[in-house]
Amino acid sequence: MRLLINKIVLGLSIFSAVLGLGFLAWILITLFIKGVSSLHFGLFLNDLIDGGLRNLIIGQFVMAAIASVIGIPVGMLAGIYIREYGYDSKFADSIRNLSDIMMSAPSIVIGAFVYAVVVVPSGGASGFAGSIALAIMMVPIVINTTDNMLSLVPKELREAGIALGASKYKVIFDIIIKAAKVGIMTGILLAFARIIGETAPLLFTSETSNYFTLDLTQAFPSLTVSIYDLANDVEEKSRDLAWAASFILTVLVLIINLTGRFITRNKH
C-alpha cells in the first residue's frame, strides 16, 4: 500500500514537473521561432519610427538604470537598518513585513500610484515617472536581499570588529558588507533583471516614444510598453517587430539572470 502511494506521488510529481517545464519550453521555442525570423541587424541601428528598436532598448535601460541609482542605496540602507540596527524592534519588524508585502504588490498598482502622485501633478508622462515606478518595484527586493544576506554573516564577525575597538558603522561598512558582498550583488542583479522586463509600472508613467530621446521630462521610449502597443497593432509588420522585441528582451533578462547565478556559483 505504501509502495503504491509512493508510486502515485512520484508519478504526479514527475507529471507536474514535465507539464511546467513543457510550457516554459513552448514559450521559449515560440519566442525563438517567431523572434529570430523577424530579427535583423537594422533593429539595433534604427529607432522605432524607422522600424527599429534602438531607442526602445536604450530607453528601457536608462529608466532601469535611474531606478537602480535610486532604489539600490535606499533598499540597501533600509536592509542594513532592519538587520544591523533594528534588532527585533517592532519598527524594524514592521518595515520588514511592509517590504515583503510591497514585493508581492501587483505592479500595475504601483504604476497607478505613480500616475496619481507624479504623472498627474507634473502634467504628463515622463521618463522620470517611469524610473520612479521601477525604483519602487526595486526597493523591497533590495531590502529583502540585503536583510537576508546580512543575516548569513556570522555574528562573531561583528563582535570581532567591535572587540578591536571599531565603531558599529565602521564594522558594518568595512567588514559585514564586504562579507555579504557577493550575495547582495547577486540580489541586486536579479532585482535589475526583474525591473528591466516590467510593463505595467511603465504603461501610464513613462508611456513610450517612437523617437530617440534622453529627455526624462517627456514620454520616454520603453521596450516593454512598445511590445504591448505593437502586439495590438493591426499591421503584421508591427506584430513581427513585437516578436523580435520580446525575443531580445528575453535574451537580455536571461543574460542578467545567468550572470547573477554565475557570480553566486563562483563563490562556492
Place this chain on the structure above:
Amino acid sequence: MPVIDIKNFSFTYASAPKPSLNGINLPIKEGKITALIGPSGCGKSTLLRSLNRIHDLYPGNKYEGEILLKDLKTGKFENILDIKKENDFIRLRQTVGMIFQKPTPFPMSIFDNVAYGLRIEGIKNKTELEGRVEEALKGAALWEEVKDRLNKSAMGLSGGQQQRLCIARAVAVKPEVLLFDEPTSALDPISTGAIEELIVELKNEVSIAIVTHNMQQASRISDYTAFMYLGDLVEFDETETIFLNPKEKRTEDYIMGRFG
C-alpha cells in the same frame, strides 16, 4: 596583583527573568593565565564577554557590581561598567582584546586584517604600520608562513592560521588583557598545540583569561583556574590546587568527570 578585579558582579540577559551570573568575585592576575571552566551554561563565556563589554552590542542587557580594570601606566583602577562614551569603549576594547571560538578573519588582506585595529587607533604612517604588523605577526608565530603573501586574502589561510591571525590582530594594538573564548574548540590537535604554545608565550606581554571546555587544556596552560557552576563562581585558586586538591565537592566531581 590583579589587572582586572571583578567585584560582586551580576549579569542579566535582556529577555531573561533572572541573572545568568550571581555576585561573582574574581581577580584576573597580571601576567598570568586564568582559565574559566565549568559545564555548558555555567556562565563562563558570559563572564568573559563582560570583561570588554561586548554584550553591549545587543540592547537591554543588565550589569550590576563592579569590574575594575587597572591602567598599567598609572596603576589606577577604573570601573568599566561606568563606561558610556564611544571613545571610552574604543579605549576599553583596545585595552582588553578578544579571540573567539571560530576564527574571525575579516574579508580583506592579511596585512589589512592585522592593521585594522592600528588604523582605528589612528596610525596612518605606512612604515609604522608595516613595522607593527610584522611585529604582531611574529608575536603570533605566523610571520614566516605569510610574509610573502601579506596582500592575499586572509580567507585563504587554514583554520589554525586564521586563528593565529586573529591573535596577531588583537596583539597588534598592544592590549593589557586578552580574552580567549574557547579559542581551539574549532581546530585540529596540531593547530590546538600551536595556539596553546602561543598563549603561554603571550603571557610575558599580556594578562590572559581563557574559557575552555577542555580540562587538560586548562591544566596545561593556566596558572589559575576558576570553576563556575550555574552562574556562581564555585572555586578559584592556583590551577594545581584546583586540579589536585579542590576544596569544593562540586569542583572535584566536575574535574573527575562525574558530570559536565
